[in-house]
Each structure stands twice: as structure tokens, then as C-alpha cells.
Amino acid sequence: GGGGQREGFRVALVTPGSIADAAWNAGAYAGLGQVRDSLGAVVSHVEARTPAEQEEALRTYAAEGYAVVFGHGFEFQGAAERVAADHPNTVFIITSGERVRGNVAPLVFRLHEASRLAGLAAGALTRTGVIGFVGGIELPPIREAYEAWAAGAAVTRPGVESRFTYLNNFDDAAAGREAAHALIRQGADVLHHNADAAALGVFQAVRETPGTWIFGANADQAALAPERVVASAVIDLPRAILAVAREVKEGRFTPRVESFGLASGVIRFEVNPRARAALPDSVWALVVRVRDSIAAAAP
Amino acid sequence: MSAPSTFDLRPLTTSALALAAGLVLLAAGLAAAGHDPAAALGAMWRGAFGSWYAFTSATLLRATPLIVIGLGFALALRGGALNIGAEGQFYAGAIAATWAAFQLGALPAPLAIPLTWLAALAGGALWVLVPVVLKRRFGVLEVISTLLLNFVAEALVSLMVQGPMQEPAGIYPQSAPIPAAARLPLLPGTRLHAGFLVALALAAAMAFLLARTVWGFRLRAAGAAPRAAELIGRVDAGRFAGVALLASGAIAGLAGALEVSGVSYALYQNLSPGYGFTAIAVALLARGHPLGIVASGILFGALEAGAGAMQREAGVPSVTVYVVEAVVILAVLLADARGRSTPAVAGA
């Protein structure tokens, strides 16, 4: 392997898509910026859409002596394992990854913990007894988020019907809007999503349909519909990325499954103060109670 | 070789000029956007040709599917059919190859690998069979039908990796890793897999087929002037177009197999970044000449590899390279048009 350590602490990020997606990739890129600013690291980013490009990107960074390489998505796991064997001096962090293999370690985001809270609130909020979810591509974290959301709603509204729609991409915002409208016509009056840029259309559908509510995802999205966003299930990607990078820099890092949930503060449930009044205090009290118990149960 | 396949050097110079035009435009755009053009272009060069590793593992690796699909597109084109659906056929082939790899994983590699290829060829051909039938039976333009099937293929591959072919744990939208016996050998010290040799062999075979065989000559005749080929050459031009379309679908399918068994080792939803479309440009740049396609495939592979390096080293978004590719294609088209003599006026 290459990996001759060069001057300075170097951190690289490989995203599976454009960093202008205002969500998953954008968050990671923001994290990289913080790594540069807070740790004084030399940083680099590249976008690698296909397995061919992904493995190449990881390998190139490792060969150039980067100390940490983030593969931003489960799809980097296999490639990282192949590369890591040749580059023991580089730490490979796979967000949403699967398992530890030598110097490959996953970062797991339990966004679904926040989505469960969103579900609890949604169950209390729905008048029709139908809730809807719009997903981009059916990836594991997205499906988990949906399932937690549905399960949460079933607690506060037994027998709630939860529906979902997948778009098969993360770009087509107009399709997101139509998917949301179709759900609304099916009776859904509370929506949640995990569709990155395509979800902007979901917000539009909610804005233009009176009597509907929405829960944001990934970032605090209250600004997208200030009167209708009840809360957002937030991943603070920069915080997680910075934390891991700092560990490596300070020599404290040991390969492990690093999992972030509500307890870590990386996953948060951000309530929109302007919409808080939509729900009775009793429901909020329940949400807070569940949040605390999830956080307390965390490893 | 003889008359029909004389290799004219003029296209090479126009292609080189077109490439230069694309790069100059890129440099100007980068300067306008506040980047350092010299640094960016330098990074591009290093990413594509800067080392043996970069050349093989970045440039040639990317070139492989472009060459293979480009060869198929050119075959169809010269037989008189326009296959815009290689993207879909690529996925059909990838699905078929993955499936076959699991069925055949117990066989030794020299058996398993060709059988996965066969499966992929069949998968790609099957995917284009619908356009062939629609064209022959109902006169539906294959440009439209192959295009529409791309959307269907996208959904199909998603269905496969979430459904019947999902990895056993049922968590990730991907297949399990294919058995070692179905994986292609790598060039030692690089990531370049034997699929590149397949691409070269295919190009040589196609050059031979088109230039030297009676069948290839008839195919070209049928594509160049279907009526004349029918009346004088006594060939069924529609049938040749259909066969050429089927073959091009099969070849795009093969590219899917090479990608799965040489690069990703599993079926993924995003296996292709649009190889099917870029390969059209690759084939055009070589004017459908098989050996030229190898060269232009490597050029496009280099551009995309270089784009990655440009983003890594200079922070320039890699999508920018599409602009360069577009400029190269358009410049070649313009240069070609200038060199072409105009046909005679009506009534002369």
C-alpha cells in the first residue's frame, strides 16, 4: 500500500451525489468545512456516483496519505473494505455503514429515533387517521425512518393508517409534490419525508393544502413552511463528522460502530415554536418522555 | 486493410482540435468562476494520465463500459438503427449477470465467467427485443421505444435490489457480493479488470466483422442504403436493422456484466452514471469505427477520471466535465459539417 504520511492532518469526503442537495450530502460537506476550520485540517471532497468511481476515490485519497476518508453512504462499505486492506494507516468512516473491518468503521445515524417522535406527534395530530411518508430511494435508513414514524403514530392513534410513496430518486421535486398530493387525497393530513431535494415538493403540497401538517427530515426545515412544519427529525452531520475527525487527529480513535441517536445530540427532534400550539401539552409531554427514555436506553 | 476500412487521419486531427476547444472553454469558464485553470487542468491531467495507476484504474476502467456500449451503438447505427436505450440494456445485462453469477458460482471461473457473459448478452438482447418487435410490427421508432425502456429499467433494477436479488440480510438495496469464481481477474497492482481486454477483443472482432466479412458488408450496406441493399444485395434491410439492434442491446448488456463482475462485485441501483448516453458520443467521435471507439472511449474515460481529480485537488465540481464533453461533440459535428460536400440541388 501507499499511505506515506505527509505533512498535516488530511481529511477527505466522498459523496455519492451532488453536495447541492440541501440535505444528506450538503450536511456532510458542511461537516468537512468544520473539520477544516476547527481542526486546521487539509480537506478535499469528491463526488463519486458509481461503484467504479467510489472505490477509486477511496483508494486515491488513501494513497495520497489522507488520515481520514469519509465514504458518505452504505454503498461505500464494500469498496472501503477492499481498499482498507492495502492502506492500514488511513481510517475509513462509512456513514450508514454496516460493520467494522480493520480500519473501516461505520457511523450509524439513528434518525429513526427522531422519526418515532415525529410519529407520536403525528398520531395525535391526525384528524383523518391517515398519515403519509414520501421517500426518495428505499435505502435502509429511509425505510427505518418510515417504520419508526408509523410505529410512533400507532401509539398515540391506535389503528392509524400509514401510507408511503417512493420516488426512486432524490431530485424530482415535482414528483415529490405529486406524491404528497396523492397521499393527501387518500386522506393523509400529516406527512413526513426522507427525500432530500425532492422533498421540497412535499413541502409545497403541504403549503398549498389547508389543514395539513408536515414533519421535516435531516435538517431543521421549519423555514420551508413556518406555519405547517410541526417539527423536524434532524441529523447534525457536521457535529458527527467533526467529532470523529477530532478523535483521529488526537489519536483517540478506535475502530468501532459509532452510532448516533438522540442521546448524542447528533440526532435531534427540533420543534417549530410557531406550530407548537397545534398539539396539546399532554402530547408534547409524551414526546419528551419518550425522547428521554430513548436517550437513556442508548448504549 | 483495404478500401472500405482505410483509416483516414483527418478525423483524428478534428477530434484533437475539438478536444482542445473543449478544454480552452473549460479553462475560460474556470477562470471566470474564480478557479485557477492551470491547477485544475493540471489535476485533470494527473487524474487521467499522471501515473500508471491513474491511467489503468481510473481512465481505462471508466473507458471499458464506454467502449463496449459504444461498439454496440455503432453496430446498430451502421446497420440502420438508433439505439438510445443502452442505459436500460446495460442494467438488464447487469441483472442477468448477477443472477447467473449466483447460479454458477460453484463452477470454476473459466466456466462461470463466460456463462455470466452469456446471460448478460441474453439479458441485454431481451431488453431491446421489445423495441425490435415494436418497430417491425408496428413501425414504432426505436429512438422512442428504447428511450422509454430506460425509465422502466431504472425501476426494474430498483425492484431487483429491494426484492428478489437483495442481499440476504434484506437491509441494503444491493445484491450479495457475487461469488469469487464469477469475478474477473485484475491487472496486478491496479483495479483494471479483464473486461478491458474483452472491450479490445470486441473492437477487433467488430472491425473485422464490418470490414472483412460478407455479413458485415451486407449490414453496412443495409444501414447505408436500405432500398439498394434490398434490391441489389438481396438482403432484408429491416431484418439487418433488427439484428443490429438486438446485437447492440446484447453488447450493452455485456457491459453491465463486466461492471458487476469486474468493478462492483454486486448489483447496485446506481451502477451507471449514464454510460449509455456518453457512449453515444464516444461512438460518434470515432465515426462508428470500432478501433476509433477504443481511442475515443479512452479519451472520455480520461476526461471523467480527470474530472474526479479536478474536484479532489481544485474543488471544481466534476459535472463540469459534461460541458467539456458536449463541446467536444458539438465541435466535431461542426467540423464534420464543414468538410462535407453539399448534395446537388433539386432538379439538377
Added chain:
Amino acid sequence: MITGFLAAAVRIASPLLLAAVGEVVSQRGGTINLGLEGAMLAGALAAALAAGGGGAEAGLLAAAVAGLAVAAIFALVAIGAGADQIIAGTAVTLGAVGLTGAVFRTAFGSAGTGPTLPMLEPLAVPGLWRMPLIGEALFRQPLPTYLAFAAVPAAWWVLFRTRWGRALRAAGEDAASARAAGVPVRRVRGVAVLAGGLLAGLAGGSLVLAQVGTFAEKMTAGRGFVAIAIVVLGRWHPVGALAAALLFGALQALQFVFQAMGLDVPYQLFLMLPYLLTLLALAGAVGRVRAPGELGRGERGTGSGER
């Protein structure tokens, strides 16, 4: 329920219709423009860039201009130089994907356009919009939808009731004969392609300004290609394109309804549905209809370039 479904079908159909009507005009002149997707994408980005500062109407205008500009590049190569239309169109779309991506990131960074874009609000036609069933779908829509519907009779009128349209159709059917009749073939074709680009730009702009209020890379998601299929399915006629666009819009809306109903069927099957049924419709509908005689032939099919 039905009302909402119809409204959804019309919403989905209208950008497709805008682009398809333009492409009908272009193809009637003998030019097939696969750069349509690129023109839409450019229109979408231009709309987002201009609407931020100048309001939604300025955005719409910018979208039209951007579509026009992309079509102009295509026309220069495919008509001006007589190059292969399919390849020129593919290249133009490729370039537009790259350029919009690069410009978008330069202009908005990684944050995206955010929710700040002004939008074109639905305009209700007084009285009519309250009609049962179809009122909402047809008479309470944002401006681009009305533009799309107005484009149908307008294109029909231009094609079949003006000298220019007749010249264009002649150029598209038989360039040599058109030239003998004094038709400046390249010029009318060029104008037709530019008109098509303008409408495609509007279509892209409408996605941003009338549908989602934001730009995302590749947000056109193949609509330009679908619009071309709609032209063929609509038999190269504006009214046919209207019917085909509505059919496709309805199939797409149905797809979402099926998913939202929570049926126990893999959702990917629903995603395929509109495309498969369009293929089926093509097989059934196209059969005996002839494409314009010069379609896609470019200079190979025309006489000399004497002027």
C-alpha cells in the same frame, strides 16, 4: 377524489405539454431535438436565478430565454451545420446537465435555493373553476398551465392556418419541394426549433415557479425525453400532443395514487407503469401514422445549401 386526481393529471401534464407542443412544431419542420431535456433544465435554473431577485414573472421570462439559448446552440449545429440531430441533441442535453450543475453550485453553494423563491400562484377563472369535476383541474391553475393549453390551439393555428406554418410543414415533409416553392428551409426550421426551445424553457421554469418553488440538479428527471415520446404518441399534432400529455399525466397521477393506496405490490411496478403503457399506446396508435418525411434527416434529406 376524482377532482383531485384530474387536477394532478393536469399538473403533471402541463410542463410536458408545453415542451411537447414546441417539439411538435419543431418536428413538423423535420427536426427532432433531443436537447429538449437540456433546454428544460436550463429553463428551470434560469427561473430560479431570476425569480430570486426579479419575482416569478421575471423568472418565467428568464426560463424562456434560457430555453431559447439552448435551442439556439442545437439549431446552430443541427440546422446551421446540418449535423446529425440525435447526436447534437444528446450533446446539448449533456452540456446543459453539466452547466446547470456547475452554475447552480456556484450561485447557491451547497445550501440549495431554499424556500425563498416567489411562485406563480394558481389563477382561478371566475365562475368556471367551481365547475364540478373538471373545474379545479382546468380553471384553477398557475399561469404556465394556461400557457400550455393555449399553446395547443396557437400551434395548430400557426401550423395549419398561416403561410409560415405551411412553409414549415413543407420543409418538414419534402425540403427540396419546399425550397423550389421559395421556402427558406433552414430559416423556418431554425425558427421552429427556437420556438420549441422557448416552450421547453418555459416548461422547465414552470417546474420551479409553479410546482415546487425551488431548483434541484437534474430536477427535470427525463421530462424532456418523455415530451418527445408524447409528440410521437400524439401523432405530430398539437391536439394529439394534448391528448397524449394528458394520458401520460393521468398515468403518472395514477401511479402515485396506487402507491398512496398502500397496495401490497412493489412500488417499482407502479413507477414503470406510465412508461410501459405509453409504449403500448405507441404500438396501438402509431402504426399507420407517418412521421414528417424529413424528420431527423437534416441535410441528408435536403437539397443543396445554395442559400
Added chain:
Amino acid sequence: MRDGQGGRDGRDGRDDPPSPSQPPQPPQPSQPSLLSLSAISKRFGPVTALDGVDFAVAAGEVHALLGENGAGKSTLMHVAYGLVAPDAGVVSVDGHPATIRSPRDARRLGLGMVHQHFTSVPAFTVAENVALAAGWPARPRENAHRVGELAARLGLALDPAARAGLLSVGLRQRLEIVKALAPGARVLLLDEPTGVLAPAEVEDLFATVRGFVREGGAAVLITHALDEALAVADRVTVLRAGRVTLSGPAAEQDHDALARAMLGTEPARHAPVLPSIRPAVVVRFDRVTIPAEAGRGPGARDVSLTVHAGEIVGVAAVEGNGQRELLRGAAGVLALARGSLDRTGEAVLIPEDRTTEALLPDLSLTENAALGLADRPGWSERGLMRWREARQRTAVLLREHDVRAPGPDVTARTLSGGNQQKLVVARALAAEPALVVAEHPARGLDIGATRAVHAELRRAAAAGAAVLFHSPYLDEVLGLATRVVVMTGGRLVEVGAGAGREEVGRVMVGSKVAGQGSKDAGARP
């Protein structure tokens, strides 16, 4: 001079400059000219199409413009009609210099043109085509009405609602004339309008033209038929290699003088053909019926015919009477609906439209030759092409058949029409077929090229092949055939051995009226 076009220059010395014994005469019309072109020059790359040509036509006059293929006749008319911009020279209308940049300008100045090839849009109706050519507003109903009236006034029956592409050839030509006259033309430019017409239709056309000039119009008639020119024209002008070699009143010219001016030498008379009668039957049609493509005439109906080795059977017919189906049936490229067809040995077809049906325009001459010969020994072996040998054989073929080309590697597109046709014939005969089927083998060729092609066909027959051919020119049929048959309304009629022009013409046209019902769908009753 067409220099650099290998071999062309030396052809029989015909490209010599006009001899001093025939000085170009400036046109001296008796009345002021409606249209006059003076000192017009035009080059296309290396080809000088027009070299200082003067030409004029006055009201009340028919002016015939003659010349061999490529002499520049069409180009001259295109200059007048605004389709070609001259390099030098002046176009005047009514004695005033005019700027004609497009057919629209020409129309405005009162010019109408019937082009050498049909220029109707097949997908348009008759009315739409006329309106397009005349620049009328796009009002379908009104235009249909106007066209109906106009056709009636000209005595040319045409259904305004019929699609141009479905009209018979005769009706399509009628449409061309209506189009030329519709904008109220005073000068009519007719570029080889008679090529596709039957004798009776030619008569009709000339009657229309005469009527037009009697009412003060002027007409220019381009034709290859010298007798036709002498019969109908008041004045004749002959072009050779872009220059005027003769111009004067028609009454003072005769056939031979015109031919000399056109070719520079006395045309050789055809050597009389002695058919080598051999009894071997090559094709036998027995009550064969072959349907036509939709809208393209009656097809061949219930046809019986036997063709022997050594025979040249000429099929006389007006376009669209089933001869195409008969010939293509014999060549084995159209399927029979009924009856039986026996053929011993191979057949080759020389199709009518050489650019789309016989040649690969963008491929080399070697490849074009190989198209018909690929599976023959010497051209290929066990599925592999032998290009080197094929190239040599093609070179020999070009030499032996006097195809003038720089070599076997140039593309077919770069050859002139006559040489393209010679290549097509050479390739067909190189296959040594038992049957040669030729559709209008001299289409668009000048006298020299026509003669060469005829000689080839005669040689093939003498060598034992059977030849079955069709030409719309009755004289060509009568001159080349050893036996003449007529196709009319899809049926085959044998005519007697000594049948002359009149008789054959009568059979062709007489029965055409009988069989009109289905074919002339576009005509008004």
C-alpha cells in the same frame, strides 16, 4: 470546363469549345423580351455550369432550350427562378434588370416554373401544394375552391382535395403545371416536363402551353427530345458545356443540326439489331397477378408472358400501369398474389431510381460493385470479403464499361448521373445473369450515355441473356426492343412484330382510358 473530373474532358472531343462555324448568336426576339438573361456565369466548385450565357424569351413565343446532360439547362432556369445565385450576369424582366433572390421574387415578377423533378409535397393536398407554390394565404377551403376554378379554366382536371403523393404520374405533372401558373405567371419555365408523359399527355401539355403563349405568355421548354422541340417551339437555343452553341428560329433548324450543336459530332445511328433467336425460355409468367402498393395503380393483373434467351423485350406503358410490378416480379423482388412464374437462372434488376435503389452513395465504388457481386468467387470466399481483389475487379469493370471515375475508391455520390448509371449496368451485367430486368435504364441520361447503356444491354442479349425493360419513352422502347409488349391498366397486351409508334401509342393510351377508374382517383370525372 469541367477540368479535373477524370476522363471527362477527352470524351469524343465533345468538350471542345464551340467551333467557329457555329458562332453563338445573340437572341434577337421579334418582340421585347419578357425574360432575358445576359452574360450569366455560374461555377460549382470545379464545374463551370454556365459560361457567359445569353438567353431571352418574348411574349407569344415558345423557346426550346436543348443540350446534353450537364450542359447547364436547369442551372440557367434556376438562375432565372432565384434558386441559384449567378456569379455574373444580369436577369431582366420586361426589359428591366431584376433582383431575383428566391422563387418568391421570381413569382412576384410573373415567373412560374415546372421543375425537372416533381416538387409537390407528397403529404399535402393538391390545393395545399398550389397555395404553397403561389404563396396564397393558408385558407384551406378558399384555396380548394380557387384551385378547382383554376384547373377548370386551364382545362386540367384535378381534384383539389387529393393528396399529391397518391396521384398518378401524369396527374402529378398536371399539378406541377397548375402550380407554375397559379400565381398568374406570364413566363413559364418547363424543365423536361414531358419525360414522364404518354404521347397523348404530351399533346395535351403542348396544347396548354400553346394556349398560354397565345394569350401573351412566354414559355421556355427544356427537353431531350429534339423532334418535340422542333414541333412545338418558335425558337431554339442549344447549350453545350455551359455555353450557347446555337440559337435561332426553330423553323431554320433540323434534327441533325441540333444534335451537332449539342454533341459537337454527328450522332451515330443505331446499328440495326439482329436478335439471336434461341428458343431457351428464361422466364415464363403464367396468369400472374402482383398487387401494387396502396394507391400506386392497378398492379399487374393476370399477366402471361414468355421471355427467351437473347431476346430484348420492351414494355411500353404509361407510368403506373403495372409495368413496375411486372418487372419487379420477374426480378423476384415482388411476391406474386396469384399465378406462377418460372425462371431458369439468376435475374438482376436495374432499378429506376439509381440514387436510392441501386447505389450506396456514401460508399466506395468497390463497395457498390460488391453490393451486387459479394457472394461471387473472386469477391468473397467462405464468408470473407476479398477487398483487394474486389478493388481490382471493380477497376476492370470501370474500364471495360467506360465508367468515368478517378478510381474505385471514390464514393458513388461523386459520380455524374450518367456514370452512376453505367456503373449500375456494369455491375448488373458482371453477374452474368440469365435475365436482366431494367426499369427506365436511360432515365435522365443524355444521348451519349443512353447509347452506351443500350449497347451494353444489346451485348448482354447477344451473349445469351434475356432482357426485359421498360421506358416511358416510346422511341427508346421501339429502338431497343426486339419485341414490344404494352402494359395498360395492369394487363399485358402483345403488339404485332411490325407495330409502329402510332399503333403502340394507341394501345397504351386507348386502354388507359378504359383502365382509368381505379388509377386516376385524383381526377375529376
